[in-house]
Amino acid sequence: MPTMLTDVFRGHPIHLPHSHQPDFTSLRELPDSYTWTLKDDLLFAAAPSPPATGENIPLIDLNHPDAANQIGCACRTWGAFQIANHGVPLELLQGIEFLTGSLFRLPVQRKLKAARSETGVSGYGVARISSFFNKQMWSEGFTIAGSPLNDFRKLWPKQLHLNYCDIVEEYEEQMQKLASKLMWLALNSLGVTEDDIKWASVDDSDLNWAQSALQLNHYPVCPQPDRAMGLAAHTDSTLLTILYQNNTAGLQVFRDDLGWITVPPIPGSLVVNVGDLFHILTNGLFKSVLHRARVNQTRSRLSVAFLWGPQSDTKISPVPKLVSPVGSPLYRSVTWTEYLRTKAVHFNKALSMIRNHKEEE
Ligand SMILES: O=C(O)CCC(=O)C(=O)O
Numbered sequence: 001m002p003t004m005l006t007d008v009f010r011g012h013p014i015h016l017p018h019s020h021q022p023d024f025t026s027l028r029e030l031p032d033s034y035t036w037t038l039k040d041d042l043l044f045a046a047a048p049s050p051p052a053t054g055e056n057i058p059l060i061d062l063n064h065p066d067a068a069n070q071i072g073c074a075c076r077t078w079g080a081f082q083i084a085n086h087g088v089p090l091e092l093l094q095g096i097e098f099l100t101g102s103l104f105r106l107p108v109q110r111k112l113k114a115a116r117s118e119t120g121v122s123g124y125g126v127a128r129i130s131s132f133f134n135k136q137m138w139s140e141g142f143t144i145a146g147s148p149l150n151d152f153r154k155l156w157p158k159q160l161h162l163n164y165c166d167i168v169e170e171y172e173e174q175m176q177k178l179a180s181k182l183m184w185l186a187l188n189s190l191g192v193t194e195d196d197i198k199w200a201s202v203d204d205s206d207l208n209w210a211q212s213a214l215q216l217n218h219y220p221v222c223p224q225p226d227r228a229m230g231l232a233a234h235t236d237s238t239l240l241t242i243l244y245q246n247n248t249a250g251l252q253v254f255r256d257d258l259g260w261i262t263v264p265p266i267p268g269s270l271v272v273n274v275g276d277l278f279h280i281l282t283n284g285l286f287k288s289v290l291h292r293a294r295v296n297q298t299r300s301r302l303s304v305a306f307l308w309g310p311q312s313d314t315k316i317s318p319v320p321k322l323v324s325p326v327g328s329p330l331y332r333s334v335t336w337t338e339y340l341r342t343k344a345v346h347f348n349k350a351l352s353m354i355r356n357h358k359e360e361e
């Protein structure tokens with residue numbers, strides 16, 4: 001039996017420094033354990049963008065005839081872009097935002113009833129990457145992998161959990177379709193077609209070759225946002241991530257030449273991130289974007305990340321067409337499960353662990 005996404009961390013329990021969330025609303029000052037400095041994260045103070053450049057990740061209209069090329073270009077230069085006219089109904093985006101807000105407004109004790117276990121994927125807790133940092137992040141999260149029914153029942157004992165399960169199901173279905181469409185648009189821009197990738201079928205409307213998880217994030221109002229970190233810099237381990245953010249800014253993407261750039265919320269649009277697996281698949285042509293979330297003194301922030309990748313036993317390796325005839329692939333092949341386990345140990349060094357010719361780095 002192939003490993004399911006829900007089982008991927010069984011052999012890799014995380015021991016987080018703090019077992020449960022504080023009640024953020026009661027904190028008037030940033031405790032030392034939440035105060036970040038340069039030594040807690042080398043990228044913490046990396047230069048912000050020069051204000052004059054006004055550079056930002058592109059906003060791409062999916063109805064535009066040149067959308068595929070625009071997406072390809074954004075994947076190569078930024079590893080991220082925003083999309084409009086994506087076809088996901090606004091009511092569904094509002095529905096998932098409402099669900100997320102109502103989940104995080106529950107009393108801490110109730111949320112902890114659905115706490116994520118050390119070896120599990122689903123449930124309430126701090127970011128999994130917290131174990132790699134000495135300081136705590138000013139956020140709480142809830143991960144949905146597989147059906148949320150059991151967890152939702154613990155959170156909302158009355159009928160409400162059934163409505164919320166329906167919203168999640170509908171949201172995931174729409175996101176699956178959108179993610180597959182985006183992947184093929186991006187690949188087509190490189191001249192890669194279905195003939196080049198046997199495991200991903202364009203026609204399979206059930207998308208049985210893919211799987212996903214949903215990560216709900218809440219960044220409460222913070223008394224000293226400049227010294228706090230909502231979610232530390234990381235790349236996603238996905239093929240693609242589609243992110244919905246509410247109307248409060250906080251997401252930042254990193255460019256070597258520009259530093260940290262804040263991605264402005266645009267009502268009704270979605271942010272798309274290239275993940276590490278897409279970077280591997282394209283032999284490094286698409287950048288898996290380094291990103292993080294900052295926090296705000298007056299407004300709380302919500303985001304919903306749709307984390308999308310192949311089935312667990314599918315081997316992902318650079319498409320031969322994208323490897324130079326005289327070179328060799330930049331990466332060896334990995335399954336999503338293998339990659340997640342590498343990431344669970346090596347975090348931001350995971351890509352270099354599977355890189356061929358390591359001696360050349
Ligand atoms: O909240 C955000 O904008 C970023 C969330 C994120 O990067 C993640 O959940 O992986």
Ligand SMILES: [Fe+2]
Nearest residue numbers: 234235236291
């Ligand atoms: Fe992320």
